[in-house]
Amino acid sequence: MISEIQKIPNLESIKKTHHRIKPYIHKTPVLHNRALNEMTDSRIFLKCENFQKVGAFKIRGATNAVLLLNEAESGTGVVTHSSGNHAAALAYAAGIKNIPAYIVMPGNAPQVKINAVKNYRGIITFCEPTLEARESTADRIIEETGAIFVHPYNDYRIIAGQATAARELLLEIPDLDIILAPVGGGGLMSGTALSAKYMKPGIKVYGCEPENADDAYRSFKSHTLIPSQNPVTIADGLKTSLGSKTFQLISNYVDDILLLSETEIIEAMRFILERMKIIIEPSSAVVIAAVMFNKINVSNKKVGVIISGGNVDFEIYFAALKKQAVK
């Protein structure tokens, strides 16, 4: 028997995934904004995963992966290396089954991310801030504990989970013409493309990526997996490069990859914060920037955008506010 871990998710398995994880996730709202619609001459629907548990879509995939573990696998717990939202998401998911989640984090991870993992009782092991150190530390934990490794994106269980965000959006707004999602490691992008093309074959699917971390763009155009080398972008969730599985799915199911400059990303984030009064992280602002700055023609179209998360470090802002208060 081929297990879920070895198969590209089909419509049926995404449906089952949705049913499986539903009790443990929020059905996030779909919002819209008049000023954004007027500016783009279209109707934009924001699937707000910034309001998801743990503040990001990551919980969908992590929960699916944990719930798919059999009893023998569950006993030993799960392990991952991540400095981002996947770490907290996996810790949350492990909590559902009351099994240990071993999280390998670089010693220089932001305190807010460390706190999020601790909050869900993840067992943190700190390591040097290199991919090599992360991987060898995770390997050592696997050897010592027998825990199951859950990759943040290059895993069909994760991809099937992330696919449920676009699924919910299309169940609510079935007649979308276009759907956009950000591309980092490609888990959300792959899942979005699968759900969209399964549920509405004629729909156009675009990935949005920072110019400064354009591995998906270069890989997509050259039909060759080309990882980024230490990219620098404010969209910190999109620094990751595609994996083998997500590269294959994006090549097959995504219509094009759009690139956004750092300035465009910041402008889009600012627009949403100031006009909609909701917080989206820079990694989500790329999709808003794509429609705001006409990277594709959306005129008179119904456009779905996946807002991936809302975990923003406002340390600078609050430090300034405190200084102002003391004055």
Added chain:
Amino acid sequence: MISEIQKIPNLESIKKTHHRIKPYIHKTPVLHNRALNEMTDSRIFLKCENFQKVGAFKIRGATNAVLLLNEAESGTGVVTHSSGNHAAALAYAAGIKNIPAYIVMPGNAPQVKINAVKNYRGIITFCEPTLEARESTADRIIEETGAIFVHPYNDYRIIAGQATAARELLLEIPDLDIILAPVGGGGLMSGTALSAKYMKPGIKVYGCEPENADDAYRSFKSHTLIPSQNPVTIADGLKTSLGSKTFQLISNYVDDILLLSETEIIEAMRFILERMKIIIEPSSAVVIAAVMFNKINVSNKKVGVIISGGNVDFEIYFAALKKQAVK
């Protein structure tokens, strides 16, 4: 006949006001948050006027005042002096009737506030940043144009409008034990108290105010109207002092005034931004701070809080983000 402008709003007139302004305002959502409930051992319901048009409750009162003008009054337009949300709200409201809105603003008003007024086609006259200059400039405009002055809070038409926020909240969650609102000039506070006590006589109503701008507290306790002298607080919407009408209503209908430190206000704002991913302004964070820092006993109670607005100046944050992007 006594007109709306001369009468303390009763239940019937608040109902009529609600009916009158409904087509022109948003019915804002009532949100809750598990972490906030757990932390306070209560159930907190946030009436989110940060999602209101113009980003604040101010539109309710301004719209009511403009819609109540008779034909003769309408012809000459409206005038106010304000560096805040009331200016944009009045410009918006005047737009409904397509009449001029003359807005007197200090020359040093933040660009974002100036833009908001311009966006709604308010006619701006700049003046020196003193109350005297504002008032004399407004007086000159009234003389020249015959425009009707609309005070930001010391006006029963405004108070009746602001009362509709608490009314909507209580229509949605009728069994609240306690309701809290911020106190600046007292328009929102007066309206909240009237709606609450009319609709649920046993309810407790508290005003929340910065320690650094405690005129309502001192006035309430001493039964004498004592304005603040140039208060300094990050809750810039609450620097205003009570007026004669709002002082009278707050004295009669509010159970107590709670004071919050600058640090408490900042902590509460940060909690809401980080946990709920929504933007509330410091002037709204005072009510969250009141429950977070146990200024009253809310244990096992259902508590309504009026989130007055979401207009935050994130200039510092975005400047830092741009610098980081360029690096």
